[in-house]
Amino acid sequence: MYDVAIIGAGPAGASAAIFTAKAGKKTLVVDHDKGMTKKAWFENYYGITEISGPELVETGIKQFQRLGADLVEEEATEIKTNGDGTFTITTSENKQFDAKHVILSTGVALALAEQLGVITKPGTEPRIKTVLQVDEQGRTNIDGVWAAGTAAGVSVHAIITAGDGGKVAINVISELNGERYVDHDIYQPNS
Ligand SMILES: Cc1cc2nc3c(=O)[nH]c(=O)nc-3n(C[C@H](O)[C@H](O)[C@H](O)COP(=O)(O)OP(=O)(O)OC[C@H]3O[C@@H](n4cnc5c(N)ncnc54)[C@H](O)[C@@H]3O)c2cc1C
DSSP, X not given: OEEEEEEOOSHHHHHHHHHHHHXXXXXXXXXOSOOSGGGOEESOSTTOSOEEHHHHHHHHHHHHHHTTOEEEOSOEEEEEEOTTSOEEEEXXXXXEEXXXXXXXXXXXXXXXXXXXXXXXXXXXXXXXXXXXXXXXXXXXXXXXXXXXXXXXXXXXXXXXXHXXXXXXXXXXXXXXXXXXXXXXXXXXXXX
């Protein structure tokens, strides 16, 4: 049983996975490599002078794997709600994974969320017609299902979608822990 299953390994999903894995939550990421980020060239990502989309995505994946999250490179074809409040994710190769929480960070692809019954609404960003309805924490209308990044209707910029993924992950971790979570490491100049 995974604590958190994240669908999508673009900036939103990878950032969420970095936080949940680093917090010690058993984390699954499912991604079929069809995101928009690999098409981009970035000169507006804070702290990085310039970077290609492929390098940004590949570094994000390495980062969450290094922290212990599992990656399944397949399409998630179905998410089913179980009677006990958990979820079963089925992939294109018929693998099944159970999770307590799901974060949908699927970019512009909303079919999976719609099949699950997540409520959508019109998007506000250029070329983003429809997004998932979420509250300020990133919760959808289905208990235990959260959304982040482009799928959740935030400004379509990598640093914003990455930040949103981190924000939603912190909210999920806080709910799992039963208290507000913060992840701060301290710089030790002489170590
Ligand atoms: C040509 C172009 C140029 C851009 N230039 C810039 C720029 O200069 N600066 C900037 O800040 N932003 C730019 N952007 C926007 C930026 O790339 C996005 O805002 C941001 O990276 C989106 O991140 P995301 O994680 O929400 O979605 P995505 O990066 O699209 O990731 C979604 C992921 O979900 C996966 N997925 C979806 N459905 C499933 C499923 N059912 N099963 C498994 N996996 C699934 C996809 O494979 C994908 O990897 C550009 C975008 C484009 C297209």
